[in-house]
Amino acid sequence: MAAAYLLPGAIDASDTADTADTASVINPAPRAKDWAALAKLPDWSGTWSPAPDDRAFPLGKKEPKWLPDIARQVEQMKADDKAGKPQPVFVNCLPEGMPSFTLMTLNAQEYLFTPGRVTILGEFDGNRLRRIYTDGRKHPDDPDLTFNGHSIGHWEGGTLVVDTVGLLPEVYLPLGQSVAVPNNGDMHIEERIHLVGPDRLLDELVITAPRVLAEPWKISRAFVRSRERKFDIIEASCRQGDFFENKDKYGNVIFSPVEHEEGGAPFASKP
């Protein structure tokens, strides 16, 4: 790879580029020019929260075209929720995964640019994060399956173009807190993330999930920027709220479990 063709933010890995997709490749130490290249990228600093006019979950906003069998499941889940018996989709504290990381969060996110990588840090249910490699690597031939998948990206002007594969089949395609379907395997997510205003960022997704979707699902989510310190992302453990502060027999301060009903809501006691 010649340096002249490097995309902004990509490490000049000319010493190792020929072996970029081999198991023996190293991540070279960034050089001054690699750090300097980051200054040419758009400014995505600050904390990004779902835009007030785009906080809604996909439910009722822009639902995908499901395969017929899946559509019947979805309608049943909607009916269950309406009847006050919501399906406990995200109650087990496993990572929500993509695309829920983007479509379901109501908490803040932030973007970190470092040479060869964009890292998205979330606050949603446990400080989830995504690593998007922008160093020119390809997807592994046989990636270990994960909740957020394996993401590679490149910059097209001010747009970060991301391609994600390697997602666990259990990871949901979400419509809401209680309406979601596992992708069942082979999900592929393409994203174009870019500023659409001085303080407004849009993530446009095209989700292909051939085992549940009849056609690719095109959906977007907008985020707005804040710079106030009160918007700084905080530690957000997923399950702390499942426990209350208590004391053991020695007087040590400990966590004791809060009782929950089957849908995941806490209660103090039953009458």
Place this chain on the structure above:
Amino acid sequence: MKRSIQALWLCLVMTGPCAFAHHSFAMYDAAQLLTVTGTVKTFQWTNPHVILWLVNGPDASGASDLWTLELPTSPGVLTRLGWSKHSLEPGDRVVVEFNPLRNGAHGGSFKKATLVDSGKVLQVSIPPPSAKADSDAKADSK
């Protein structure tokens, strides 16, 4: 809960829960808005949802109930909305409006608290789109 609870009104139009994580709020009966005067036991400032533990009572017979009233969001989001872990303190007398669990257990979805002593009102209100966001949205549509 005790007799002090009163069904205030029946929602004909149910608004969507603004739950942030983990679970739907459909197990709470949004058609019932109950109110109770009680004493804060603990204001549990935890992710993913903050929980108000409230002692209702004692009534004339000396009995009291302990309730959890779940706020629909997290410390991070509440901080951005102007709350803090000191917004409610143990011992505070409050009037709380909530949607009860459908199964009758002592839990509810927090809607609003009014401190008896100061009259201060606490709600979880998502701000409307700002003028700035509106202008950005217009840029988006171009």
